[in-house]
Amino acid sequence: MKIAVDEDKCCGAGQCVLLAPDVFDQRDEDGIVVLLQELPEAEQHEAVREAAAVCPAAAIELSEEA
Template sequence: MRIEVDKEKCVGGGQCVLAASEVFDQRDEDGVVVLLTDAPGAELHEKVRRAAALCPAVAIRVIE
């Protein structure tokens, strides 16, 4: 699995952080997503898929 984020689309909703804080964070100044790792371990795949599904701006792309 590989992850891509589109920071231009991100609205700072924070759903990704709530779903997978091991993989996503937010910038303090504007809440835009910060990708902590673009290739998480298998134990995090389900959390990442959930984070992508919850993103209100569809700013997270999961490549299987």
């Protein structure tokens, strides 16, 4: 799995950080998503998929290809 985030779409809701804190973080100054792991470990895939699904701005894009 490969992750891409669109910082321009991000609204800073923080759901991704709550669901997958080892993969996503937020900038202190504005709450915009920070991608910590572009290629997460297999055990993190379920949480990452859920984070992408609940993102209100659809700012997380997943590719199942590594």
